Amino acid sequence: MMIPFIASDSEASVVDVQLLTLGTAIVVFIIFFVLAAKFVWPQILKGLDERDQKLRDDLDSAEEARKQAKSALAEYEEELAKARTEAGELITKARQAAKAAAEELRSNNTRELAEMKNAATADINAAKKAAIGELHNEASTLAVAIASRILDREISSEDQQTLLSESLAELGQTK
């Protein structure tokens, strides 16, 4: 039975340094390092740096956007407050104008009503006066006619006038 491992163990020790193994380790590691330095680490480190840069840029732009949004919000709020003030002023002015217009309208109406009332009163009075005058005339004419028939005589115009005046006076007293 061939047992190469155990056969060589009697001479070997863990602290033996085999020059060939040492040389192999150096050569293998240097080859690995050269290949890794050429094909691995530049890519990885570049990727990490680009990712870092991207994160930083994104954070910066997010911060910038936040600042812009904040200033825009402040601006909008300021404009909104201004618009509210203006709207308030406009409403107050409109109310005052409406109030003034209503007041004017009411005073006009009142005045017109008063004028119409006065005119109507004047008309009524005039009509009343005319009616009374006409009534007096009719009454006097009628009275003269009646009286003429009763007395069967003509009454002169002076008499008629006297009678009329007296009658009117009596009528005035009775009214």
Next chain:
Amino acid sequence: MFPFLASNNPIHHILDKPISGTEHITLLGKPALTMHMASLIIAATIAFIVLRCAAKRISIGKESEGTDRYLTKGRLSQIIEVITIYMRDKVIQPVLGHDTNKFLPYLLSLFFFILVCNILGMIPFADIQVVAGKITESSEMDWAFFGGTATSNLGVTVGLAIVSFFVIQVHAFKSLGIGGWAHHLTGGAPLYLLPIMFPIEFMGMFIKPAALAIRLFANMVAGHTMLAVLTMFGMMAFSATQNWLLTGSIEAVSVVAAVCISFLELFVAFLQAFIFMFLTAVFIGQMSHHDEHEAHAEATH
């Protein structure tokens, strides 16, 4: 019993072995092709392929993908991304400062290479191959082509430490200049302490990477030895008692304990890869040109 699996010495499971069928190929009297070498190559290949796939997924995609192109797809890629970001921002950047980007590829390669070696060592590939060979063929030969923890081989860890040593020293010369490098060897102490400081600092230059190598090696050996011991308890019980019931009971406890230790080993695999990489970064950082030190030195003069 399989001789490979049934070795009565737990250290045998950690030792490097020649690849099956290549025992006769030797160099300087030692096997020229060993399983740890194969494991190193496989680990490097796996690490490169995984990292390459992750790199494609981590990099930013085409514009036609919209905002999705900024997303990393796949969990493994996300894990690698998170590890890379953590290493860069929290570990290497504080130590190396403006030199971070220069050394990042080396340090990350070191970390992932050691990590993959450590994790591959957690999977008993050699034992699986032996068992599979026994099942599929009636050969009495133990067939295994790769396996074992490459980082439990002192040769491997010393090799990695040597690379780190050169990286540290080359950076020191470039950053500090010959004068600065020599000044660093005095430890900044007064001139009369030079006979003491110089040998200490000079030895320290080599001891630092040596400590890296020994730390990684010792941790890997210790963990795997413990796992081997735990899994061998059942066999030892059977050899001693020939009682299947007792062997089964002991083996059950051993397996539970081995599973628990395996979790610890998984943590150690990450931790040791991190420590090797981190201390290399620290040693590089110590050899960097520090503006504030210079300013302080000028102010005191």
